[in-house]
Amino acid sequence: MIAFILNQKKVITDTKSGENLLQFIRAQAHLKGTKVGCREGDCGACTVLVGSLQANGSVAYQSVTSCLASLASVAGKHVVTIEGLNLDKQLNKAQQSLHDHFATQCGFCTPGFVVSLTGFTLQHKPQHHALDAISGNICRCTGYKSIERAAQQLEAEMGADTHDLAWLVTQGYIPEYFQSIPERLHALPPSLTTPESKLVSGGTDLYVREADALADLDITYFEGNKEMLFQKHQVVLGGGVTVSQLWNSAEMNALFPNLKQYLKWVSSLPIRNRATLAGNLVNASPIGDMSVFLLALDAQLTIKSVETTRIVALKDFFLDYKKMDLLADETIDRISFEVPEPAFSFNFEKVSKRTHLDIASVNSAASIVVKDDLIHQMHLAIGGVAAIPKYLHATIAFLQNKPLQADVLKEAETILQSEIAPIDDIRGSASYKRLLAKQLFWAHFINLFPDRFSMADLMH
Ligand SMILES: Cc1cc2nc3c(=O)[nH]c(=O)nc-3n(C[C@H](O)[C@H](O)[C@H](O)COP(=O)(O)OP(=O)(O)OC[C@H]3O[C@@H](n4cnc5c(N)ncnc54)[C@H](O)[C@@H]3O)c2cc1C
Numbered sequence: 371m372i373a374f375i376l377n378q379k380k381v382i383t384d385t386k387s388g389e390n391l392l393q394f395i396r397a398q399a400h401l402k403g404t405k406v407g408c409r410e411g412d413c414g415a416c417t418v419l420v421g422s423l424q425a426n427g428s429v430a431y432q433s434v435t436s437c438l439a440s441l442a443s444v445a446g447k448h449v450v451t452i453e454g455l456n457l458d459k460q461l462n463k464a465q466q467s468l469h470d471h472f473a474t475q476c477g478f479c480t481p482g483f484v485v486s487l488t489g490f491t492l493q494h495k496p497q498h499h500a501l502d503a504i505s506g507n508i509c510r511c512t513g514y515k516s517i518e519r520a521a522q523q524l525e526a527e528m529g530a531d532t533h534d535l536a537w538l539v540t541q542g543y544i545p546e547y548f549q550s551i552p553e554r555l556h557a558l559p560p561s562l563t564t565p566e567s568k569l570v571s572g573g574t575d576l577y578v579r580e581a582d583a584l585a586d587l588d589i590t591y592f593e594g595n596k597e598m599l600f601q602k603h604q605v606v607l608g609g610g611v612t613v614s615q616l617w618n619s620a621e622m623n624a625l626f627p628n629l630k631q632y633l634k635w636v637s638s639l640p641i642r643n644r645a646t647l648a649g650n651l652v653n654a655s656p657i658g659d660m661s662v663f664l665l666a667l668d669a670q671l672t673i674k675s676v677e678t679t680r681i682v683a684l685k686d687f688f689l690d691y692k693k694m695d696l697l698a699d700e701t702i703d704r705i706s707f708e709v710p711e712p713a714f715s716f717n718f719e720k721v722s723k724r725t726h727l728d729i730a731s732v733n734s735a736a737s738i739v740v741k742d743d744l745i746h747q748m749h750l751a752i753g754g755v756a757a758i759p760k761y762l763h764a765t766i767a768f769l770q771n772k773p774l775q776a777d778v779l780k781e782a783e784t785i786l787q788s789e790i791a792p793i794d795d796i797r798g799s800a801s802y803k804r805l806l807a808k809q810l811f812w813a814h815f816i817n818l819f820p821d822r823f824s825m826a827d828l829m830h
């Protein structure tokens with residue numbers, strides 16, 4: 371039995387907890403405003419808001435692609451579809467801004483845009499941008515400019531302040547009933563399920579591949595460890611930490627000043643809201659962005675079962691294509707990495723067919739500590755050029771204690787090429803990926819040490 375609130379209505383259902391939320395919304399709740407597009411998290415037509423009770427009693431809302439969300443993941447939460455955003459007698463502010471800018475044609479994508487933009491207003495902070503909020507919404511008709519103008523209007527109206535729920539209601543951003551939701555969520559009965567199958571976290575990998583099979587099962591929904599601990603020389607991230615948690619973390623942004631730029635290349639906001647670090651590692655895609663990112667930090671995994679706890683270096687975790695050092699009853703509890711002194715310089719690069727909302731042809735990350743003009747410590751990882759996300763052991767060993775010079779890097783790049791084995795596939799030919807591997811290797815040094823290296827070094 372799963373209990374949640376759908377718009378204004380309490381739902382208590384015996385539907386299998388693996389059923390996807392989109393199917394439930396349309397087929398069982400008969401709310402047809404949430405559209406079925408790609409069913410792969412790509413188009414945003416199915417976007418809903420999911421509100422979770424916070425420790426301070428408030429409800430925090432996130433945009434989620436309902437085609438990839440399990441029913442189990444909304445137990446005890448507030449699910450808001452486009453129908454739940456309508457005001458009585460007027461358009462809400464997100465609807466009004468799209469109307470003002472003629473930002474809809476066939477209208478198929480419009481509910482998703484309204485939901486995402488309302489999500490932006492609900493979690494508005496001065497450094498948030500409305501365009502980021504619609505990074506997961508695709509429109510085939512308008513050409514986007516009118517939608518962008520509508521989003522910018524909404525952002526301007528929100529101003530630089532943060533706003534509480536009461537203000538959002540009185541200003542016409544959301545309906546009044548939102549104010550009763552925290553109390554109503556508290557009063558929900560606990561959801562009871564008997565998990566019988568797969569462990570699902572964010573579901574953004576599993577539901578793309580197995581949504582139909584999961585729909586017939588009670589899944590093990592695993593929120594995982596969401597803690598983030600920042601010590602002087604070590605960072606510990608729970609396996610259930612999402613990419614959005616990293617994005618919003620002041621400590622992570624201080625440690626990685628270009629973090630938001632890197633994470634913008636990782637899927638879209640609704641996917642980042644759900645995608646966990648452990649899910650990215652266990653998905654074991656050779657081009658997993660967070661896998662490559664964490665390999666370049668020489669991360670360690672704390673792997674747990676009911677009876678055991680063991681530590682595995684991430685560079686030893688990936689064994690072969692989609693094979694890992696992880697037993698069926700084990701989960702990744704924590705991911706930790708050292709923060710050396712003096713601090714490392716870090717860079718992440720990704721080349722994909724589309725700049726946004728696309729997986730990489732080749733991606734790479736590097737962390738480097740230079741002392742007395744020598745490469746004191748370096749970790750380098752690359753994705754898309756081997757069966758696993760690749761930690762470049764031989765290249766790193768060669769660079770250790772070498773001077774930071776172009777001729778050294780040229781030799782290192784030859785070693786890098788001997789360590790990789792790209793194949794031809796839809797993301798590019800093997801020779802193209804070798805070229806990208808070379809360019810991304812140099813891009814790390816050109817970006818991190820612009821006074822020493824330039825494109826000219828790469829060309830020769
Ligand atoms: C539209 C779209 C765009 C995407 N773009 C990108 C992208 O740009 N870059 C990228 O790298 N990925 C991308 N992905 C892939 C996906 O979002 C990530 O791999 C994500 O991190 C998976 O995490 P999850 O929590 O959703 O995993 P889930 O789907 O819940 O699980 C994935 C696997 O991990 C296992 N698992 C989950 N948590 C644990 C745990 N704690 N311990 C042990 N096993 C666990 C599950 O059993 C399952 O086998 C995209 C996906 C979609 C749908």
Ligand code: FES
Nearest residue numbers: 407408409414437
């Ligand atoms: S239907 Fe396309 S993102 Fe869900």
Ligand code: FES
Nearest residue numbers: 475476509510511
């Ligand atoms: S208005 Fe037709 S898909 Fe956006």
